[in-house]
Amino acid sequence: MEERLLMKGNEAIGEAAIHAGCRYYFGYPITPQSELIAYMAKRLLKIKGATFIQAESEIAAINMVYGASAAGGRVMTSSSSPGISLKQEGISYLACAELPCVIVNIMRGGPGLGSIQPAQGDYFQATKGGGHGDYHLIVFAPSSVQELVDLTIRAFSLADKYRNPAMILGDGLLGQMMEPVQFKEFDEKNIPSKEDWALGSSHGRKPRRIVPFDLDPNELEKIVNKLGQKYQDMQKEVEYEVVNIDNPDIVIVAYGSIARIVKTTIQKAKQEGINIGLVRPITLYPFPYAAIEEVANKVDKFLVTEMSLGQMVEDVKLAVKGKSQVSFYGRTGGVVISPIEILQEVKKLLD
Amino acid sequence: MLDEIIxxxxxxxxxxxxxxxxxxxxMLEGKHVAWMPSYGPEMRGGTANCTVIISSEEVASPVVPNxxxxxxxxxxxxxxxxPLVEKGGTIIVNQSLISRNIYRDDVEVVKVxxxxIANELGNLRVANMVALGSYIAKSKSVKMQTVFEALEQTLGKGSEKIIELNKEALKRGEKIIIG
Known part of the structure; x- marks a missing residue:
């Protein structure tokens, strides 16, 4: 068995990225993810051939990601909510140019400069595109430090597979907490070759260009339709966890750190004879519509809990297709929902 | 086995x-653990706190209201x-800095x-280890020997003197409980 290490979420993402062969990192510090950029600085500068740059801004950093990815490198950037907003133009360019990379968002309270405490208000931004134009990111929602590791590694792999940016959507709670983690063996031979498309020396072959545009509408439509087909293909990568789903009184849908808190609610409810089920999307894009619909065929009450005014709840309603009643409970501003609050909400709905 | 500590x-x-x-x-004893710090501007010179959960079961919520x-x-x-401590819980109080009594009558109180004691050992900075020693002895959530190991792994080589001082402080804290 691999050694267990006690690691902070932010640092675990960094180590996972390096473990998965990431050798290029560009970023700009912001709470509550600054330990990640600090970790990358400490580690990458010691690896021969690797590059770490603390850029002059988030915008500069995401464009450096574009360059490194176009050259065929495994590359990552990270930030927290307001910084991710700044990156959106560059993310849209990466999507159009079909450049793989991993973007980490350790969410904090918003909108605006908001607060530095945990929140989940960037769900729409992450899952519906975020920047301009027709595109999606592959979005993962880890709920433990171990999952931060496993899903960061998976994000690199899927980004390469689909030549599309992937996002790790965590929050301040996950970034700051420490838990034991293990790193499974990773063979760098599994990283696909990018020689057939990446830039580099064009000696002996035709020069290439990687650009995020085509001024001929018919040509651009072909590019966009190709992206559309890719998003269809990606649907098979959907991942989710279900807990206690046999005959529950109510099902809660929650992701990330809030799903952990819901698990405590489930334990407390059991002591009072209330049976709560949980569906936890692990990928937010693609979203587990089919899995939730299947549950809706058997259970007539859903509660969605998020640290937002209600964003994922819209996707849950789409999944449920009116077959069950869907309610919402959320806190915002950086307030973390307590397990007892959720239990009280459940009791109200079951009355 | 479960302890949730603030x-x-x-x-x-x-x-x-x-x-x-x-x-x-x-973690070294193979248990499930989670550690969550308070973070934010209040840490600079103000108050700091953290939550630790140690359990034989998988840790669900890393946030502990009570x-x-x-x-x-x-x-x-x-x-x-x-006011937040669970009924029947334990409060370890740093008696050197807290002169008031505990209002709650439904919890166990250990005054340390x-x-x-840290001053007696010649370094005020190990006051935390004295209190930790008392907590470990009282709760038995982990073995003192394992805390020593964790201390060695955390502070690392070249810190032998500091490690010894910290161990001494942990033992003095333990002594308050076991006599």
Whole structure:
């Protein structure tokens, strides 16, 4: 068995990225993810051939990601909510140019400069595109430090597979907490070759260009339709966890750190004879519509809990297709929902 | 086995390290652990606190509204967290800095003159380890020997003198409980 290490979420993402062969990192510090950029600085500068740059801004950093990815490198950037907003133009360019990379968002309270405490208000931004134009990111929602590791590694792999940016959507709670983690063996031979498309020396072959545009509408439509087909293909990568789903009184849908808190609610409810089920999307894009619909065929009450005014709840309603009643409970501003609050909400709905 | 602990005090008292050592020791003993710090502007010179969960089961919520144990290293921390401790829980109080009595009559209270003992050992900075020693002895959530191991792994080579001093402080804290 691999050694267990006690690691902070932010640092675990960094180590996972390096473990998965990431050798290029560009970023700009912001709470509550600054330990990640600090970790990358400490580690990458010691690896021969690797590059770490603390850029002059988030915008500069995401464009450096574009360059490194176009050259065929495994590359990552990270930030927290307001910084991710700044990156959106560059993310849209990466999507159009079909450049793989991993973007980490350790969410904090918003909108605006908001607060530095945990929140989940960037769900729409992450899952519906975020920047301009027709595109999606592959979005993962880890709920433990171990999952931060496993899903960061998976994000690199899927980004390469689909030549599309992937996002790790965590929050301040996950970034700051420490838990034991293990790193499974990773063979760098599994990283696909990018020689057939990446830039580099064009000696002996035709020069290439990687650009995020085509001024001929018919040509651009072909590019966009190709992206559309890719998003269809990606649907098979959907991942989710279900807990206690046999005959529950109510099902809660929650992701990330809030799903952990819901698990405590489930334990407390059991002591009072209330049976709560949980569906936890692990990928937010693609979203587990089919899995939730299947549950809706058997259970007539859903509660969605998020640290937002209600964003994922819209996707849950789409999944449920009116077959069950869907309610919402959320806190915002950086307030973390307590397990007892959720239990009280459940009791109200079951009355 | 389950303990949910909040440790609180001034920034600079080594609050976060106390929590990390419990979590690290728990991990070494094969238990499930989670450590969550308070973070934000209040940490600079103000109060600091962290939550540690140590369990034989998988840890669900890393946020604990009502801890089973509280280690209060100063008065503002006691004021803030005393009302939240679970009925039947334990409060470890740093008697050197907290002169008031505990209002709650449904919890167990352990008074530890942590700063005074640390001063006797010649370094005020190990007051945190004195209080931690008492907590470990009282809760038995991890073995003292494992905390020593966690301490060695955390501080690393070249810190032998500091490690010895910290161990001494842990033992003095333990002695308050086991006599």
């Amino acid at each position: 440790i609180a005090g001034f920034g600079g008292q080594g609050i976060l390290l106390m929590g990390r050592l419990i979590a690290h020791a728990g 801890p089973l144990s509280l280690i209060a290293m100063n008065l503002p921390s006691l004021d803030k967290f005393e 003159p942590a700063n005074d």
